[in-house]
Amino acid sequence: MKRFVHLNYNIDKEYWRDLFYERLNEGQWNDSCPRKKTLHWYQIFFHPGTELRKLVEPVERDLNIDGLDTFPRFSYMFPGAVLPIHKDEDGLIGININILDDVPAPVIHIKGQAFPYEAALIDVGNIQHSVKAVPHHRLILKFCLRYPYADIYKRIESTGLICPTT
Numbered sequence: 001m002k003r004f005v006h007l008n009y010n011i012d013k014e015y016w017r018d019l020f021y022e023r024l025n026e027g028q029w030n031d032s033c034p035r036k037k038t039l040h041w042y043q044i045f046f047h048p049g050t051e052l053r054k055l056v057e058p059v060e061r062d063l064n065i066d067g068l069d070t071f072p073r074f075s076y077m078f079p080g081a082v083l084p085i086h087k088d089e090d091g092l093i094g095i096n097i098n099i100l101d102d103v104p105a106p107v108i109h110i111k112g113q114a115f116p117y118e119a120a121l122i123d124v125g126n127i128q129h130s131v132k133a134v135p136h137h138r139l140i141l142k143f144c145l146r147y148p149y150a151d152i153y154k155r156i157e158s159t160g161l162i163c164p165t166t
């Protein structure tokens with residue numbers, strides 16, 4: 001079972017991007033910003049019980065992860081933002097969906113290899129990964145799941161969305 005797989009998932013990027021910019025004031029700087037004293041990473045969390053949280057449910061249904069704790073959020077990284085090599089806390093699984101179309105696709109680096117993606121399932125809690133500086137911004141819709149990777153993989157595999165060539 002591969003720890004990084006592309007998903008053949010087409011999202012309405014403009015819809016999600018508009019939502020992000022409409023709700024800019026509902027977000028917060030990532031915890032690493034005050035620590036590093038840089039403004040490199042901004043997030044808007046889809047808190048339980050909010051309208052935003054309901055709006056993301058169709059995406060969860062498409063991916064067959066509805067009903068799970070998926071901790072959805074917008075994640076915006078500024079041009080030049082860097083994340084050094086790390087594993088995410090709690091054995092986290094990430095589902096990252098690019099919602100920009102004016103810049104090259106976001107890239108995650110795993111074991112020295114660059115993986116550009118539009119939508120991907122990534123075992124970020126168990127594999128070392130990093131983000132290198134690029135001259136453009138990055139905006140993704142992201143789900144963070146704390147479940148066994150194999151279970152989430154199987155759930156998404158059943159939808160047929162896992163790209164067979166990854």
Ligand SMILES: [Fe+2]
Nearest residue numbers: 086087088124
């Ligand atoms: Fe990470």
